[in-house]
Amino acid sequence: MQTARFRIRAVLTACALVLPFSALAQAPAEISSETVTATTLQAPDLFSAGGRDTGLGPDLWLDASASTARTVIPLLAERPLSPAASALARAVLATGARGPQGAGDDPDAAAARLRTLIALGEVSAARSILGRTAGVERHEGLSRAAADAALLADDDAGACQVAQGLSVDRDQIYWLRLRAYCQALAGAPAAQLTLDLAQNVERDAVFGRLLGARLAGSGDPGAPSLRNSLDYALSRNLSLDLSEVEPAAPIAGALSGEAPQPMARWPVIATEGPVAAAIAVLAQGDLALAENVRATLIQDEIPQAEVLDLALLDALIAAASGRHDRPTLDRLVERGGVGEARDRRRAQDAALILSALGTPLDPEARGEFAAFSVAAPKAPPARIFVMEQAARAGLKGETALLALWTSAEAGLGGPAPADRARIIAALSAAGLADHAQAYAVEGLLALR
Secondary structure: OHHHHHHHHHHHHHHHHHHHHHHHHHHHHHHHHHOOOOOOOOOOOOOOOOOOOOOOOOOOOOOOOHHHHHHHHHHHHHOOOOHHHHHHHHHHHHOOOOOOOOOOOOHHHHHHHHHHHHHOOOHHHHHHHHOOOOOHHHOHHHHHHHHHHHHHOOOHHHHHHHHHHOOOOOOOHHHHHHHHHHHHHHOOOHHHHHHHHHHHHOOOHHHHHHHHHHHHOOOOOOOOOOOOHHHHHHHHHOOOOHHHOOOOHHHHOOOOOOOOOOOOOOOOOOOOOHHHHHHHHHHOOOHHHHHHHHHOOOHHHOOHHHHHHHHHHHHHHHHHHOOOOHHHHHHHHHHOOOOOHHHHHHHHHHHHHHHHOOOOOOHHHHHHHHOOOOOOOOOOHHHHHHHHHHHHOOOHHHHHHHHHHHHHHHOOOOOOHHHHHHHHHHHHHHOOHHHHHHHHHHHHHOOO
16 A cells, blocks of 8 residues: 555656646747847937937937938038028937938038037037037047037137147147137237247138237227137127127027027018018917907908908918918918919918918819919929928938928028928928928918
């Protein structure tokens, strides 16, 4: 009996030992659907640091063209931009996001981004980015952006520290002049020698006059200068009246002192009448007040000469608020077929812009609109095609750059209505609705 009991106990023990291993053998098949996949995060690049919160995500430059970035970003610092284009450029370039493939690790592209931010008035954002950028001292372009930003922020000590730390291309004329200025601030005897050396390399009468007056400590320094950051720093240091001179375009924005606005603002001179007043109020970003004024207006009491202006006001309110307003769009289409040629064109262009935001046309309005002679776009067809393709793919960064390319070529007044409508539609499709609305408001204001 003992032998039998022993055998039974041995069999049970063996089963107990086998069952756990059997369960373990089945475990991978049972939990395979819950397996966690580890993803290796990409290391930050020279575009990864942001200057401020722009509301745009870290995928901004996903699949963006490095070639387009290298072409457009420097252009934005050289050409005057309309308020809507400037707001878009500032937001896109201040965003921290891994850059376009091939450009994100390019210090020249990163320096162009910073120079453009500075030119657009984002000095604080540029300095924030530079503060988290490694290797600035090993690249002349990045160092120059850092020095310019410091000078324009009235941080002479910071600019001199950048000049001291630069390890490459120290013999370029910019750095000779900056070192002469820094030596003058420190009271170093070598300042005059460095100034003479800089003037021998490349004579600059204005810089020589201003720094010469600073070194002499007396005498008339002459008129201030705002051609560049060094002239600004010298003129400020000499306590000259900066209001006497017009700043050069690359530093006008940097010296504006304006904080980024949630909505672009446009300079509009209000003419007589409540409709014109409401339009001027909306141009300054006060949508609520413009809506309140509009609520007091009765269309039947508006003079016939202002009927189109009232329709434009309604279109502006719809665009600024992001609402679809089919009755207003239908009214604009109707006005596009009657009256004088100039008013017909204004109504047609307004209908085009409002429709680009997504407000649908009814069948009758579509038929009327199709007969309008709207001016053709000025942007190259290939660029329009690529912008619309990028928008359909949801590529925010590339869509924005292509829109800004056309905007920069158009100048301070912004794109013509046909180009503007394509830009508005593309920005909306790419997920940049706020900026699409700003372009629409700007275009409608130009038609008032």
